Amino acid sequence: MNGIELLLRTLHDGEQALAEEFTATAELHRAEHEIHHVATDLATWSRAHAHQLATTAAERGLDLDGIPDAFFAGLPGTSPNTYPEHHGDPEPPLLLLRDLRDLHLAAACNSLHWEMLARTAQASKNTLLLSLTSRCHPRTLRQMRWTDTMIKNLSAQALMSP
Template sequence: MTGVGIGIVLRLLHDGERDLEQDLLTAAARHRADHEFHHVALDVARWSREHAARLADTGRDHGLDLPGPRGNPSPGALAALREKASQALGRREETGFLLLNDLRDLHLAAARNSLHWEMLAQAAQATRDERLLSLVTDCHPQTLRQIRWTNTMIKVLAPQLLAGV
């Protein structure tokens, strides 16, 4: 069992990774017509799911009872409706703005998680917790890649949508 601070950061990061996974899955479904975005979002959502599962395991060593990954929502009428709407909208300007907005929110969520990973790394070094440091070393680079991906997508879309280039 460790200090309260590490437990707080573990919980914040766990919740942040679970939220980011859900946000990525929602955005992937919303923008299904944009195949590149859709598939990459699903891939990077899997990273957040894995991070949350590993954080839940690590949390037990620190006296926390963190829930495992959320179950994937079953495809129902709402998912089918989203897919039809996505196909109907295609790559219209309005959908581009919606995608840009989603990318901004995803970027900020990933950046928040990255800061929590950094805090956890510093605490792991200070307490010489090799298991915690190993977790950060494995997971944080993927979070940084999520940030770079959203940033790159924003750089590509923003000029087209905002300046009409």
């Protein structure tokens, strides 16, 4: 497997994981209407990205729906909604803040992979990959902006509440 194929697989797995993480956060924080609805929409974006990556990879003869690749394993966003047991169960505002942080880190990881793919596509003059990154990367950046905004809006109150 060459580097581009490895990156396509890694990005596909990252987008699938991010979709699952957004969905889990939406369900866990269903009472927070903005969180629930926006996270559900953003999960749809990541699922669409994964589908577009799989389609593009299939055109290169690569099946991305197989076993996930472990090349970039252990990066943020690979374990959605986990919390070390020795800390006990956090209060809902802290839980939400932690989940938003995890979402942000996973989206940032995907964003870096999109950027790597875009630079490679430019260097190799691969219009198919360049078109893919032009369609998908801006939405990943919007996912990051949303999580960043929510963290800024919620952190002071969540961290100062008893």
